[in-house]
Amino acid sequence: MNLIRVALDVPVARLFDYRCDDAAAQIGMRVLVPFGRQKLMGIIVAKPDLSEAPEAKLKRAYALVDNSPLLGRADLRLLEFAAEYYVHPLGSVVMATLPAVLRRVRSREQAPAAYELTAAGSAASLESLPPRARSQRKLLALLQSSVVVEHSAITAAGAATRTALKTFIAQGWVQAAALGGIVQPKEAVTPAAGPRLTGEQSAAIAAIQEALGSYQTLLLWGITGSGKTEVYLHAIASALARNAQVLLLVPEIALTPQLESLIAARFPGVPLATLHSGLADGARAERWQAARSGHARIVLGTRLSVFTPLPDLGLIIVDEEHDSSFKQGEGFRYSARDLAVVRARQRGVPVVLGSATPALETYRNAIDQRYRLLTLKSRIQAGLPMISCVDLRQQRPSDGLAGELIAGIAKRIARGEQSMVFINRRGYAPVLMCGSCGWMSDCQRCSARLVLHLRDRQLRCHHCGHASAVPRACPSCGDTDLAPVGQGTQRIEAALSARFPTARIMRIDRDTTQRKDAWQNMRARIHEREIDILVGTQILAKGHDFPHLNLVGVVNADSMLYSNDFRATESLYALLTQVAGRAGRGAIPGEVLIQTQFPDHPLYTALRSQDYDSFARAQLAERRQAGFPPYVYQALLRAEARGLDTALEFLAQAVRAAYDLESGVTIYEPVPANMMRKAGRERAQLLVQSRTRAELRTFLNAWQPLLTGTKSTAARWSLDVDPLDF
Numbered sequence: 001m002n003l004i005r006v007a008l009d010v011p012v013a014r015l016f017d018y019r020c021d022d023a024a025a026q027i028g029m030r031v032l033v034p035f036g037r038q039k040l041m042g043i044i045v046a047k048p049d050l051s052e053a054p055e056a057k058l059k060r061a062y063a064l065v066d067n068s069p070l071l072g073r074a075d076l077r078l079l080e081f082a083a084e085y086y087v088h089p090l091g092s093v094v095m096a097t098l099p100a101v102l103r104r105v106r107s108r109e110q111a112p113a114a115y116e117l118t119a120a121g122s123a124a125s126l127e128s129l130p131p132r133a134r135s136q137r138k139l140l141a142l143l144q145s146s147v148v149v150e151h152s153a154i155t156a157a158g159a160a161t162r163t164a165l166k167t168f169i170a171q172g173w174v175q176a177a178a179l180g181g182i183v184q185p186k187e188a189v190t191p192a193a194g195p196r197l198t199g200e201q202s203a204a205i206a207a208i209q210e211a212l213g214s215y216q217t218l219l220l221w222g223i224t225g226s227g228k229t230e231v232y233l234h235a236i237a238s239a240l241a242r243n244a245q246v247l248l249l250v251p252e253i254a255l256t257p258q259l260e261s262l263i264a265a266r267f268p269g270v271p272l273a274t275l276h277s278g279l280a281d282g283a284r285a286e287r288w289q290a291a292r293s294g295h296a297r298i299v300l301g302t303r304l305s306v307f308t309p310l311p312d313l314g315l316i317i318v319d320e321e322h323d324s325s326f327k328q329g330e331g332f333r334y335s336a337r338d339l340a341v342v343r344a345r346q347r348g349v350p351v352v353l354g355s356a357t358p359a360l361e362t363y364r365n366a367i368d369q370r371y372r373l374l375t376l377k378s379r380i381q382a383g384l385p386m387i388s389c390v391d392l393r394q395q396r397p398s399d400g401l402a403g404e405l406i407a408g409i410a411k412r413i414a415r416g417e418q419s420m421v422f423i424n425r426r427g428y429a430p431v432l433m434c435g436s437c438g439w440m441s442d443c444q445r446c447s448a449r450l451v452l453h454l455r456d457r458q459l460r461c462h463h464c465g466h467a468s469a470v471p472r473a474c475p476s477c478g479d480t481d482l483a484p485v486g487q488g489t490q491r492i493e494a495a496l497s498a499r500f501p502t503a504r505i506m507r508i509d510r511d512t513t514q515r516k517d518a519w520q521n522m523r524a525r526i527h528e529r530e531i532d533i534l535v536g537t538q539i540l541a542k543g544h545d546f547p548h549l550n551l552v553g554v555v556n557a558d559s560m561l562y563s564n565d566f567r568a569t570e571s572l573y574a575l576l577t578q579v580a581g582r583a584g585r586g587a588i589p590g591e592v593l594i595q596t597q598f599p600d601h602p603l604y605t606a607l608r609s610q611d612y613d614s615f616a617r618a619q620l621a622e623r624r625q626a627g628f629p630p631y632v633y634q635a636l637l638r639a640e641a642r643g644l645d646t647a648l649e650f651l652a653q654a655v656r657a658a659y660d661l662e663s664g665v666t667i668y669e670p671v672p673a674n675m676m677r678k679a680g681r682e683r684a685q686l687l688v689q690s691r692t693r694a695e696l697r698t699f700l701n702a703w704q705p706l707l708t709g710t711k712s713t714a715a716r717w718s719l720d721v722d723p724l725d726f
């Protein structure tokens with residue numbers, strides 16, 4: 001009898017055996033099998049000689065989906081590791097990592113049309129177009145900013161841009177991009193030459209070259225603007241020269257177009273596949289297949305692409321490795337950064353982690369010499385920006401903006417330079433309040449405030465999506481004395497327009513960049529110097545190069561300073577370093593003004609001297625003292641239910657189940673989550689901690705089946721290994 005062992009996407013952490021008479025069955029192929037009354041698709045992960053299930057009970061598989069294995073042994077090994085480490089059913093892990101098209105049995109969907117510059121178009125410059133041909137200039141800037149621009153991005157830019165597209169196609173500057181956006185070899189193009197390397201860059205590159213061919217983790221710690229990207233490009237070139245595929249992971253989709261065009265210009269003959277969550281299903285599947293077949297030699301992608309099958313993998317790079325978006329926040333809660341290191345070890349290849357502010361976990365490994373530390377200490381162009389604090393106790397801000405910041409912006413406008421005001425909240429104001437009774441706009445379904453969005457006259461919850469009209473009078477006492485409290489991006493934007501009526505202001509937050517490719521268009525306008533002042537949230541912080549931006553103002557950093565999350569200081573330092581890093585990337589040194597009530601806080605002191613090493617060492621000492629990660633390993637059991645009691649009761653049962661297991665892990669009391677209510681459900685959690693990873697892993701894998709068996713089904717629960725937020 002021929003048996004196959006199949007991983008299925010069902011919430012049970014086990015595999016299922018079937019009979020399979022098809023002699024072609026191989027590990028790594030997709031197969032259709034009966035499961036209860038359903039017909040499910042799974043992956044063959046083993047061909048056992050014997051099954052634990054009685055022979056009579058074994059069902060017969062319907063049919064194989066693939067003619068040859070879709071996943072290789074090495075791909076499966078990573079998925080198996082992830083399933084065990086994150087205590088998540090292997091079948092769910094496999095299905096979560098496959099492109100949607102391959103999870104269905106139906107035929108593939110059509111990829112959307114996309115465009116790219118031809119050789120003639122690439123040779124054209126913005127200056128060659130007349131200044132009044134605004135749409136053409138805009139379109140060319142858009143096409144130059146990215147290797148492939150999807151049709152929707154051009155449609156979004158307006159009717160005039162569509163006309164410009166027709167013109168470009170007619171004159172042979174633009175063509176439809178082939179293969180759903182996989183960049184194809186262009187024989188005629190010579191690679192763009194890189195700049196002459198600095199000594200620090202050369203040393204870092206040499207170290208990576210030396211590491212090629214075997215496992216090593218290297219931390220490339222380089223301040224913002226120190227030229228880390230250039231190091232990656234040379235490392236990629238060396239790996240390609242050895243006939244290897246390269247995997248480059250980046251935190252967010254917003255970052256990919258710039259890097260994509262840079263890579264394409266440097267490696268014109270090399271097929272490049274970009275993978276991110278914004279892709280249509282068809283395009284994602286095509287690019288994934290191109291990587292899997294070995295056709296694509298460079299894969300650039302966000303967190304999920306860490307699982308992309310790569311037969312010739314020779315180098316992994318993780319840019320901005322400290323970024324929390326590498327951690328999946330729900331369902332299968334893996335860390336792509338950590339799995340990149342595991343994958344490198346499994347495959348015997350080096351992995352480079354790059355950051356200006358490495359995660360403390362990573363930095364500690366470098367200090368302990370488990371990772372090789374490569375440093376870039378100086379900026380390429382202008383010096384580091386001057387960072388200073390504006391003491392809000394001395395200078396009362398009006399509409400959220402202190403006089404010094406206003407004066408700074410006025411100076412930049414006069415000089416034709418750009419300024420940016422950073423605030424971590426979108427909307428007009430974080431809360432609406434009644435001046436007579438103190439009523440505040442609370443969300444009924446969450447432990448959170450409703451945010452005032454003045455543009456659409458709505459109160460909105462950023463957690464559950466609830467939206468209601470702004471009340472005319474206080475719902476509690478009927479008084480009409482309702483006032484917005486605090487600042488959001490819209491309010492800062494309004495304040496700036498009032499101050500600088502002729503300035504061109506652009507707001508950049510989730511509300512303005514929601515539409516697909518909106519951000520790409522906005523970036524092109526910033527580069528074209530059509531904007532004087534940018535107001536925005538986190539989106540602005542990430543690795544963008546704005547050469548004309550010389551002043552960064554930070555409003556409201558204090559709100560992130562005091563928090564009961566032990567990682568708050570670390571993330572704020574990283575965030576502000578990145579925000580500050582946007583200033584002065586051209587020839588003129590930049591200036592950063594941080595508005596604060598606490599200019600003497602150690603975090604701001606460290607930031608002003610831009611001494612990450614001392615900051616990190618002090619933080620690590622505190623963590624060691626307090627018994628926090630990276631000196632201990634944690635997992636969080638989260639539970640949610642209609643009532644808090646139900647959630648807590650489930651956790652209490654989980655604690656009792658743990659008593660039966662022999663283990664040295666520490667189990668804390670069940671407690672309500674920091675954000676106790678969310679979308680109408682009450683949330684509680686339980687922390688499990690251990691001094692070693694191995695001990696934690698063994699415990700969790702023994703505990704998980706007991707949790708599945710727990711009676712209380714009214715609570716939904718999940719395990720989060722190495723949790724980032726609590």
Ligand code: ADP
Pocket residue numbers: 195196197198201222223224225226227228229230380381545
């Ligand atoms: P980081 O990622 O470290 O913040 P980037 O890689 O964005 O820094 O580099 C900053 C700028 O310096 C970029 O515009 C890049 O093109 C440029 N650059 C990098 N290396 C060199 C070099 N050796 N000589 C001149 N310019 C360089």
Ligand code: ZN
Pocket residue numbers: 434435436437438439474475476477478479
């Ligand atoms: Zn009231």
Ligand code: ZN
Pocket residue numbers: 443444445446448461462463464465466679
């Ligand atoms: Zn809500």
